[in-house]
Amino acid sequence: MPVIAPMPAARPAQLPSQREGAERSVAAGTTVDHLTETYRAHYRSLLGLAALLLDDTASCEDVVQEAFIRVHSARSRVREPEKTLAYLRQTVVNLSRSALRRRILGLKLLSKPMPDMASAEEGAYDQLERDALIKAMRGLQRRQREVLVLRYFADMTEAQVADTLGISLGSVKAYGSRGIAALRVVMEAQA
Numbered sequence: 001m002p003v004i005a006p007m008p009a010a011r012p013a014q015l016p017s018q019r020e021g022a023e024r025s026v027a028a029g030t031t032v033d034h035l036t037e038t039y040r041a042h043y044r045s046l047l048g049l050a051a052l053l054l055d056d057t058a059s060c061e062d063v064v065q066e067a068f069i070r071v072h073s074a075r076s077r078v079r080e081p082e083k084t085l086a087y088l089r090q091t092v093v094n095l096s097r098s099a100l101r102r103r104i105l106g107l108k109l110l111s112k113p114m115p116d117m118a119s120a121e122e123g124a125y126d127q128l129e130r131d132a133l134i135k136a137m138r139g140l141q142r143r144q145r146e147v148l149v150l151r152y153f154a155d156m157t158e159a160q161v162a163d164t165l166g167i168s169l170g171s172v173k174a175y176g177s178r179g180i181a182a183l184r185v186v187m188e189a190q191a
Helices: 016-028 032-053 057-073 081-109 120-138 142-153 158-165 169-190
Strands: none
Touching (some): 120 142, 142 169, 158 169
16 A cells, blocks of 8 residues: 655745845855866866875776765855865865775675685596495405494594404404505406
8 A cells, every 4th residue: 555645844935035145155155166166176186186095097086076066065065165175175085985995895795705616527536436435345344344434434543443343452453454455456446
């Protein structure tokens, strides 16, 4: 259901004395002609100021143009025309700071690049090797397979493997070395 806003109240007509006061305040501020002359005389120097604060020409030009637009729209607040250039310089500095803040924020929000990943072919090749290793492990004796899985896949020490399986440390070493030798023979035969 659309919302209907109420009609704004009619503004009272300005009295002649109020209009004269408004015209005097514009006359007291910077005129468009003065701003145009300031533009012609100081555009390059303001561009140089922006160039000291920013790193690319396009941003510098944008900042200086925006500064002139803002001063033009607020020219009635610049009471003394000789302060127009100072007001423009301050506006260029502030806009340059804002542009840099936006860039820094943009860089912080950029997604982090993905770590180097293996190509699809490498991933497939690794999967084939893994499958071949698993198949070769199934061909080992039960104790050799248990020792190798606990030692290398579960990352246990030889003493922990001995305790887990209830066999001596010497038996763990013997089963481990025979299992690796048997795996090497099978894997080399497949290559």
